[in-house]
Structure formats: C-alpha cells, structure tokens
Amino acid sequence: MKSFLALAALTVLLAGCGSSSGSGPGEVRLRMVESLTSPERTKLLKSLLADFEKTNPGVKVELISPPLDSADQKITQILQTKKDLDVLEVRDHTAKSFSNNGWLGELPTTEWSGWAGLTDLTQKKAVEVGGKPYLIPYGFYQRTLFYRTDWGLAAPPKTWQELYEAGKKMTGGERFGYSFRGGKGGADYAVMMISAYNGEALNPDKSFYLKDKRTIFATAEAAQALDLFVKIFKEASPPDSVSWAYPEMVQGFTSGVTGMLIQDPEVIKTVEESGVKAWSTAPIPKGPTGYAYQPVGYAGWGVTSFTKHRDQAVKLVQFLSESQQSIRFAKGNSLIPISKQAQSDPQFSQGAWKAYLEAQQDPKQVITIRPVDYPGWSQFLVDSDRDVQALLTGKKSTADVLKAWDAFWTDQAKKVS
Amino acid sequence: MVKRLAKGTVLGIWLLITVFPLYWIVVTSLKPKAEIFSMPLKYWPANVTFEHYAELFEFADFGRYLANSLMVSLVAAAAVTVIGVLGGYTLARFTFPGRGALMLAFLVTQMIPLFIALGPLYLLMSDLDLLNRLAGLMVVYVAMLVPFSTIIMRGFYERVPVALEEAAQVDGASRLSALVRVVIPVMLPGIAATFIFAFVQCWNELFLAITFIDSEDAKTVPVAMNSFITQYDIDWGSMAAATVVSVIPTLILFAAIRRYIVEGLTAGAVKG
Amino acid sequence: MTKRAFTGRRAAFITLCLLPGIVFVVLFTYWPMVRGSVMAFQRYNLFDLTQTPFVGLENFAAVLAEERFWTSLRNTGTWVVVSLFFQFVLGFGLALLLRRHFRGRGLYQAWVFFPWAMSGFLIGLLWRWMFNGQFGVINDLLLKTGIIDQRIGFLSTPGWAMTSVIVANVWYGTTFFAIMIMAALQSVPKELYEAAGVDGASRLRQFWHVTLPHIRPTLALIVLLRIIWILNFPDLIYSMTGGGPAGSTDIVTTFLIQQVMGGDYGRAGAVGLLVLALLLAFSIFYLNVTRSADGEKAR
Numbered sequence: 011m012k013s014f015l016a017l018a019a020l021t022v023l024l025a026g027c028g029s030s031s032g033s034g035p036g037e038v039r040l041r042m043v044e045s046l047t048s049p050e051r052t053k054l055l056k057s058l059l060a061d062f063e064k065t066n067p068g069v070k071v072e073l074i075s076p077p078l079d080s081a082d083q084k085i086t087q088i089l090q091t092k093k094d095l096d097v098l099e100v101r102d103h104t105a106k107s108f109s110n111n112g113w114l115g116e117l118p119t120t121e122w123s124g125w126a127g128l129t130d131l132t133q134k135k136a137v138e139v140g141g142k143p144y145l146i147p148y149g150f151y152q153r154t155l156f157y158r159t160d161w162g163l164a165a166p167p168k169t170w171q172e173l174y175e176a177g178k179k180m181t182g183g184e185r186f187g188y189s190f191r192g193g194k195g196g197a198d199y200a201v202m203m204i205s206a207y208n209g210e211a212l213n214p215d216k217s218f219y220l221k222d223k224r225t226i227f228a229t230a231e232a233a234q235a236l237d238l239f240v241k242i243f244k245e246a247s248p249p250d251s252v253s254w255a256y257p258e259m260v261q262g263f264t265s266g267v268t269g270m271l272i273q274d275p276e277v278i279k280t281v282e283e284s285g286v287k288a289w290s291t292a293p294i295p296k297g298p299t300g301y302a303y304q305p306v307g308y309a310g311w312g313v314t315s316f317t318k319h320r321d322q323a324v325k326l327v328q329f330l331s332e333s334q335q336s337i338r339f340a341k342g343n344s345l346i347p348i349s350k351q352a353q354s355d356p357q358f359s360q361g362a363w364k365a366y367l368e369a370q371q372d373p374k375q376v377i378t379i380r381p382v383d384y385p386g387w388s389q390f391l392v393d394s395d396r397d398v399q400a401l402l403t404g405k406k407s408t409a410d411v412l413k414a415w416d417a418f419w420t421d422q423a424k425k426v427s
Numbered sequence: 428m429v430k431r432l433a434k435g436t437v438l439g440i441w442l443l444i445t446v447f448p449l450y451w452i453v454v455t456s457l458k459p460k461a462e463i464f465s466m467p468l469k470y471w472p473a474n475v476t477f478e479h480y481a482e483l484f485e486f487a488d489f490g491r492y493l494a495n496s497l498m499v500s501l502v503a504a505a506a507v508t509v510i511g512v513l514g515g516y517t518l519a520r521f522t523f524p525g526r527g528a529l530m531l532a533f534l535v536t537q538m539i540p541l542f543i544a545l546g547p548l549y550l551l552m553s554d555l556d557l558l559n560r561l562a563g564l565m566v567v568y569v570a571m572l573v574p575f576s577t578i579i580m581r582g583f584y585e586r587v588p589v590a591l592e593e594a595a596q597v598d599g600a601s602r603l604s605a606l607v608r609v610v611i612p613v614m615l616p617g618i619a620a621t622f623i624f625a626f627v628q629c630w631n632e633l634f635l636a637i638t639f640i641d642s643e644d645a646k647t648v649p650v651a652m653n654s655f656i657t658q659y660d661i662d663w664g665s666m667a668a669a670t671v672v673s674v675i676p677t678l679i680l681f682a683a684i685r686r687y688i689v690e691g692l693t694a695g696a697v698k699g
Numbered sequence: 700m701t702k703r704a705f706t707g708r709r710a711a712f713i714t715l716c717l718l719p720g721i722v723f724v725v726l727f728t729y730w731p732m733v734r735g736s737v738m739a740f741q742r743y744n745l746f747d748l749t750q751t752p753f754v755g756l757e758n759f760a761a762v763l764a765e766e767r768f769w770t771s772l773r774n775t776g777t778w779v780v781v782s783l784f785f786q787f788v789l790g791f792g793l794a795l796l797l798r799r800h801f802r803g804r805g806l807y808q809a810w811v812f813f814p815w816a817m818s819g820f821l822i823g824l825l826w827r828w829m830f831n832g833q834f835g836v837i838n839d840l841l842l843k844t845g846i847i848d849q850r851i852g853f854l855s856t857p858g859w860a861m862t863s864v865i866v867a868n869v870w871y872g873t874t875f876f877a878i879m880i881m882a883a884l885q886s887v888p889k890e891l892y893e894a895a896g897v898d899g900a901s902r903l904r905q906f907w908h909v910t911l912p913h914i915r916p917t918l919a920l921i922v923l924l925r926i927i928w929i930l931n932f933p934d935l936i937y938s939m940t941g942g943g944p945a946g947s948t949d950i951v952t953t954f955l956i957q958q959v960m961g962g963d964y965g966r967a968g969a970v971g972l973l974v975l976a977l978l979l980a981f982s983i984f985y986l987n988v989t990r991s992a993d994g995e996k997a998r
Binding site: 463548571681 | 709712716717721724727729730731732735738739789792793796797807811812815816817821825829833834836839927928931952967970971972974975978979982
C-alpha cells in the first residue's frame with residue numbers, strides 16, 4: 011500500500027514537470043491549428059513552417075492537427091476560450107460563424123506586397139465573408155469527372171443522362187459504373203444534379219435559389235434530377251455505396267471496382283499512384299439544357315482576433331500565401347493554386363488538369379456561391395445527408411425529400427432578409 | 428463423456444469466435460498495403476511485413492504516446508483506487524446525514540450523457556489551465572471513475588466482518604491504522620480489481636482525450652489512433668498495428684492479476 | 700452491523716475520507732452538467748454566440764417534434780434489449796461452463812475475456828473492417844462456405860446495419876457479463892446446498908431453488924449497470940456506422956453527438972437532459988420492480 015502511494019506521488023510529480031514546456035526569453039511561440047488534416051499534408055505543412063522558423067529566428071510555431079472528423083468542432087472549442095491560438099485554418103463552411111463570433115482578425119490586403127500576386131478568384135474569396143479579409147485562401151477545390159478509358163467508354167459522358175447510361179453498361183459482375191456517394195457529403199451530389207437540371211433559372215450567387223426567389227428544390231426539374239440520382243445509384247453503382255463517403259469512393263475507383271468518379275483535384279495524385287493506368291478526366295456532366303453548376307470550395311489561413319502576437323501571426327499567413335510556398339502547397343495536395351505565377355506552371359495545365367482548363371473556358375460550366383452564410387447551413391449538411399440515405403433506401407420518396415429541403419430553405423430565406 | 432464433449436465443443440466454438448477477430452487484426456497488421464486491398468482475401472499474408480509497426484515508431488512517435496497513456500492511466504487509476512478505498516469505507520461503516528443522497532448522486536453520474544457536459548467542461552479546463560496537459564486528463568479521469576470505485580469498494584467492505592477491525596482497535600490501533608493493517612490486506616483482490624478496471628477505462632478512453640489534448644507532447648494512444656482516420660482513407664494497416672501494440676500493456680496487467688479480477692469485479696456489485 | 704453516529708472526530712474522519720471524491724465529482728461532473736443543462740433552455744448555437752437568450756422549452760419542443768429523435772429512441776430500444784439479451788444468455792452460459800475447474804481453464808479465461816481489455820472505439824473499427832462490403836473477411840467467409848452467393852453490404856443496408864452493430868456489441872459485452880456472473884456464482888456458499896437438503900435433487904432443481912435466488916439481486920444490479928452503459932456509451936456505434944445508413948443505427952446518444960457536431964448546443968443539451976431523465980425514470984422503475992421481487996430476501 012505504501013509503495014502504491016509512493017508510486018502515485020512520484021508519477022504526479024513527474025507529470026507536473028513534464029507538461030510545462032516553457033519558452034525561452036524573447037522567443038515567440040505561435041500556435042496554429044489545421045482543419046483538413048491528413049498525414050501527407052501535415053508533413054508538408056510542417057516543412058513549410060520549418061522554413062518560416064528559419065527565416066524568422068525567435069519564432070516557433072506549434073502545429074495542432076486534430077482528427078479530421080471533429081476538427082472544426084475542435085477549432086470552435088479552442089476559439090471559445092479566446093486564448094492560446096494565433097493562426098488557424100478557416101474553411102468556407104466555418105468562415106461566417108467564426109467571424110460572427112468575433113474570433114477572426116482582419117488581414118492586410120493592398121498594404122501587403124504579396125496581395126497583387128494572388129489570382130482574382132483568391133482576392134474575391136478572401137473578402138467574401140462580411141466584406142472583410144478574414145482569410146487568405148491557400149487553394150481551391152473543384153470537382154471533375156474521372157473515368158476509365160479501358161472499360162469501353164469511347165468518350166466521357168457529357169450529361170447526367172449519359173453518365174447513367176454509360177454507368178449501366180459498365181455494371182456487371184464485380185464491376186460497377188459509378189463511385190456513388192451516399193454517405194457523408196452525399197447530398198452535395200444530389201444538389202449538384204438538381205442545380206444542373208434547373209438550368210438557366212438558377213441564381214449562381216445564391217445557388218440554392220432561382221432567379222425568381224423560389225428554391226431550386228421546388229421545381230419539376232428538381233424531381234427529374236433526383237429521380238435520375240436514385241436510378242444511377244440503383245442501376246449503375248455498388249449497393250454498398252449507400253454509405254460511401256470520400257475514402258470509399260476514391261478506393262472504389264482506384265481498386266477497380268468502379269469506372270467513374272466525380273471528385274476534387276487532390277484525387278489526381280491518388281489515382282496516379284494507384285494501380286489504375288488507363289484513365290482520364292473531363293468536366294462534370296451537365297443537365298438537359300446544357301448547364302452545370304458547382305461551387306468552388308476553398309479554405310485558407312487566418313489569424314485570431316485575440317492573438318498576442320499579431321505581427322508574427324500575420325507574417326506567417328503571408329509567408330504561406332506567397333507564391334513559392336503556396337504553389338508548393340497546392341502541388342503537394344493537388345489543389346487549384348492561388349498564385350498568378352502558377353498559371354504559367356506546366357503542372358497545372360497538363361494531363362488530368364486539362365479538364366479544369368476546359369471547364370474554365372466553358373461559359374455553361376458555372377461557378378456558384380452556396381448559402382454557407384445562412385444560419386441553417388451546418389444543420390442542413392447533417393440533415394440532408396440523412397435524407398439522401400433515406401431516399402436511397404426507400405424510406406423516403408423524392409417528393410418528401412424535395413418538400414423538406416424546399417421548406418427548409420424557404421424558411422432560411424425569411425431568416426436572412 | 429458425451430456431456431464433456433458437448434461442453435468442450437461449445438467452449439471451443441466460443442473461443443474461435445472470440446479469437447478470430449484478434450487473429451484477423453494481427454494478419455491485417457502484417458500485410459503490405461496493396462495486399463490489404465486485394466482480392467481474393469488472403470488468410471495469411473503472402474509477404475509478411477513489419478512496415479506498419481516500423482511506421483508507428485518512426486513516423487508517429489508512438490513510443491511517446493504509449494508513455495503518456497501509461498502515465499495518465501497509472502496515476503489516475505491509483506488515485507481513483509485510493510479515493511475509493513477511503514470513500515467506500517466510510518459509506519460502508521458509518522451512517523451520517525446525506526449518505527443516501529451521496530450514493531444516489533454517485534449513481535446518477537453514470538447516467539449523465541458525456542456530451543452535454545463536454546462544452547462547459549472544456550471551458551472549465553481552460554480556465555484552470557489544464558488543457559493539453561497530462562495532469563488535466565488525469566483529473567477528469569479521476570472524476571469520471573470515482574463514483575464507480577467508491578461504490579464498488581463499499582460493497583467489498585460490507586463483506587469484511589466488522590469484528591475484524593474492532594479487534595484491532597481494541598488492541599489500541601487507531602481507526603486509520605486498523606484500516607490499513609487489517610482490513611485492506613483482506614480486500615486486496617477487490618482493490619486490485621478496481622485498479623485494473625480503472626486502468627483499462629483510462630487506457631481506452633477516447634472522447635475526453637481528443638477533447639482536451641491536441642498538443643503532440645500530450646497525446647495518448649487512443650488520440651493518436653483516431654488520427655489514422657483521415658478524410659482520405661482509414662489506414663487499416665497502421666490502425667491494426669497500433670491496435671496490437673496498444674492492447675499489450677493491458678494484457679500484461681490482466682495476466683498478472685487475473686486471479687483477483689473474477690473475484691473482485693463483482694463482489695463489489697453484489698451488495699451494491 | 701452497527702452504524703455509528705456523525706459527531707466530533709468521527710465526523711471529521713468521514714468528511715476527510717469522502718471529500719476528495721466529492722470535490723472531483725462536483726467540480727468536474729456536476730458543475731459542467733448543470734452548465735450544459737442551462738444551455739438546453741437557451742438559444743445556444745455556435746453559429747452566433749453573441750446572442751444566447753433564454754428561450755424556455757423551445758429546444759425541447761424542437762427535439763420532440765423531430766421524427767429522427769423518435770426513430771433513434773426506437774433504435775435505442777432494439778439496440779439495448781437485443782444486445783443485452785444475447786450478452787446475458789451467452790454470458791450466463793459461459794459462466795456456467797467455466798464454473799467448475801478443468802485443465803487449462805485459466806488460459807481459456809485469459810483468451811476469452813480478452814475483448815474486455817479493448818475499447819469500444821477499437822472494437823467498432825475492428826468490426827467495421829471485418830464487415831466491410833468489399834474487403835471484409837465476414838463476406839469472404841460466408842461466400843466460401845456457400846452460405847451466401849453475393850456480398851452483403853452489412854453496414855450499408857439498413858436492415859443489416861443494426862444486426863451488425865449488435866453482433867459486435869454482443870462479442871464485446873458477453874465477456875464482462877460472464878466474469879460478473881461467474882463471480883456471483885462463486886459467492887454462493889456450499890453450505891446452502893446442503894442446508895437446503897437438495898443433495899439428492901437434480902442439478903436443475905438445485906440451480907433453480909438455491910443458486911438462482913441467491914444470485915438474483917446481483918444479477919439485477921449487473922443488468923441495470925449494463926443497460927445504462929450500453930445506452931450511454933456510443934463509441935462502438937459511432938466508430939462502426941456513425942448512426943447510418945439513413946439513421947438506421949442511430950441511438951439517442953449518437954443523435955446527441957450529431958446535435959453537438961451541428962453546433963447547436965442548446966438542442967444538444969435538451970437531448971442530453973431527455974436521455975438523463977429517461978435513464979433515471981427507468982432505473983427507479985427497474986429498482987422498484989426488482990426490489991419487490993426480492994422483497995422476502997431483504998435484509
């Protein structure tokens with residue numbers, strides 16, 4: 011018993027010593043948190059931070075890499091305490107709520123020499139929330155179609171109807187046409203199809219609404235789109251894909267289970283490293299009237315409003331956003347880069363990247379802005395995914411789902427105005 | 428004879444059911460990545476590799492996480508046991524105002540869903556400057572397990588005859604020394620069981636740990652393992668290797684005091 | 700047993716012994732819980748924390764109006780009852796078989812009790828991997844033995860998902876039950892059998908008339924603890940299916956996690972309080988029923 015207590019006392023003592031790692035005199039310690047964590051990315055980010063420390067002696071950066079699943083939740087929690095955080099990753103999903111709560115500090119724009127080197131899109135997105143520069147994006151995500159060229163596809167499908175037909179042809183035995191997403195994030199794809207089917211009527215600046223202020227879910231076209239969505243799942247996709255999210259979709263494609271996949275550019279790298287050799291990319295499919303809509307996803311670096319080392323924190327964000335570092339980061343993660351310099355970089359215009367150029371030049375491939383700044387946005391993300399699963403498993407009808415989404419966004423519109 | 432055979436068969440089947448998943452995790456941990464995702468499935472790796480284990484220690488600093496976990500679990504379990512030994516004693520041997528209410532309050536803690544308390548607890552830990560420190564984790568683990576250890580300990584005391592310690596007190600020993608010298612030795616199995624139970628709970632705890640720890644320095648094993656789940660995929664090979672490694676300490680402890688556990692774990696609940 | 704009064708030095712001793720436990724529990728369990736419960740009556744959404752007015756029972760009304768809450772409640776019933784039933788029956792069987800000594804019993808116990816040493820989170824992952832629709836070993840085994848001729852999406856088909864998580868839970872929990880019941884069985888004094896004069900009676904009768912009545916209070920308590928734990932610890936479901944597909948494995952606690960993830964702490968608090976109330980009501984009811992059944996045995 012005595013030794014027991016002694017052991018306890020000893021370990022408490024040890025614990026006390028071990029956990030207080032003080033910083034040296036005059037040294038500035040920045041704490042930085044990332045959100046879209048992955049082992050590879052974290053490694054790359056750490057090497058960039060090491061470069062920053064080298065050029066800024068006396069500054070140390072501690073990187074926090076919370077597990078992806080709950081990262082934004084975690085960042086919110088840290089922000090709530092209003093201490094011990096200087097630099098953070100802000101996503102399009104979280105920017106509005108972080109700024110609402112007064113947690114983000116404004117960044118310099120034109121006063122900063124690097125600002126002019128950013129692409130127009132980057133500058134626009136940097137000030138998208140509340141008109142103030144709360145973050146500098148580090149790259150953009152946009153979806154593209156990946157397809158097998160050795161599974162009997164002469165040309166990539168141009169419309170969703172064609173994708174359905176091509177997928178059905180590929181399906182048989184152990185093979186399926188399409189890497190369907192029925193799990194987390196699945197509703198996003200339903201919305202993508204519904205948007206395309208609404209065609210010209212859609213308002214790209216508030217992409218869940220039409221130009222006549224109704225929601226995109228209220229139309230007959232929406233019902234057509236969602237019916238086809240279910241058909242693609244039932245007739246051209248693995249039954250398992252009802253619960254597929256990002257990893258399973260990509261694995262499905264790279265392991266030769268599925269022949270088509272719609273995903274972000276970072277998959278280019280994954281596919282290149284996989285066993286699949288005969289493949290290509292194309293812009294995302296369109297609706298019957300020839301339109302395709304998708305948002306451009308982004309995330310970036312920002313500083314907190316309560317940082318005690320504002321100068322160094324801003325410096326770090328600027329360092330990461332300068333062309334050399336930002337291109338390295340975009341390449342490492344295969345993202346659409348933020349730097350004007352990258353436009354002349356061959357890597358971003360060759361091979362699989364060609365589809366992005368093609369989409370950029372097509373006026374009917376429209377970039378939209380989602381209502382991420384509406385109060386119900388995060389609730390909708392959770393709810394709509396479950397509605398999609400209910401739809402796929404026959405627990406809800408197309409009409410039920412559309413009715414619910416229409417009601418939700420009609421109500422949101424009232425809350426915002 | 429037939430009966431013995433039947434018994435043997437049933438036990439054998441259950442053993443198979445229990446052991447197979449463990450076998451499978453070991454096999455997965457020894458397969459190269461390409462083999463994990465290839466058909467047909469192989470029930471023994473064609474090329475045995477230790478790359479996932481090497482990765483754990485080279486790349487993920489798993490040694491430190493193990494040390495952190497060990498430290499947190501040992502200290503918290505020890506503290507929980509000591510507090511339980513003292514608290515259980517008073518609950519078993521005395522009547523006093525509020526005793527019933529206290530026991531009820533302890534029982535109710537088991538029913539509180541963790542997630543309603545998590546947000547406020549986080550702010551409290553921040554105010555006390557206990558975030559990202561092993562000491563902080565120890566403190567919440569103690570709070571989490573004290574009700575259970577106290578109640579289970581009370582059950583053990585009730586099985587020890589009061590006469591035993593009264594005899595010691597007649598000999599002139601104080602209450603505390605009677606407790607330490609006479610009662611506790613009798614209760615050793617129970618104490619061991621409580622300790623290991625608390626240890627296992629702390630060792631495996633995930634939700635509190637990912638909430639309060641994000642510094643590399645203070646990560647525990649479950650927190651580290653949780654980070655193998657990324658947006659891109661679940662790294663099943665590393666995950667399997669980490670599972671194997673993380674189970675070993677518990678296994679050793681378990682083997683060392685298995686004798687006591689069976690006796691210990693329930694006895695407390697018997698009279699609860 | 701003589702219980703002594705609360706005065707003077709004795710009071711000081713009692714207080715001293717209990718104080719550490721009380722301090723920990725009050726500070727780190729009850730205080731945050733109370734604070735969290737207050738949020739249940741506020742509009743408390745992480746989206747905008749600059750305004751957190753009290754809104755009465757609005758959050759409760761919103762939760763109760765949600766069909767998903769009721770679905771998760773029904774699922775909770777299935778999850779708890781079916782898991783518990785199999786854990787209990789298998790655990791009891793195992794305990795009976797392991798009751799008498801045989802060669803290698805120690806080793807056998809060590810292997811069979813092993814799942815207990817793993818966390819719910821890990822077990823969830825382990826089974827998620829084995830139930831995988833493409834590379835899962837369970838599909839492979841069933842195909843090989845000819846029980847099925849096409850892979851089953853265990854975790855992606857609503858009908859199968861609940862079955863799958865319950866299988867994992869039974870695998871996990873049976874052991875703990877077995878340990879508890881074994882200990883309870885060993886606590887039956889030998890003399891009882893002699894005293895009852897059932898030496899000549901059949902094993903079954905001995906079991907029915909002596910063993911069972913003796914261990915019933917223990918069993919009742921273990922079962923209650925299990926119920927609370929199965930319901931209140933969502934790790935396993937969370938890491939296996941996250942409540943999906945289509946909410947078919949959502950139980951009240953995973954539903955609660957989703958509310959927290961959605962950032963609405965107000966609603967999360969309301970769900971939490973409802974769960975707590977449910978468990979409390981059930982426990983009181985359960986204890987009353989089992990007490991009165993054991994009434995004649997009461998001390």
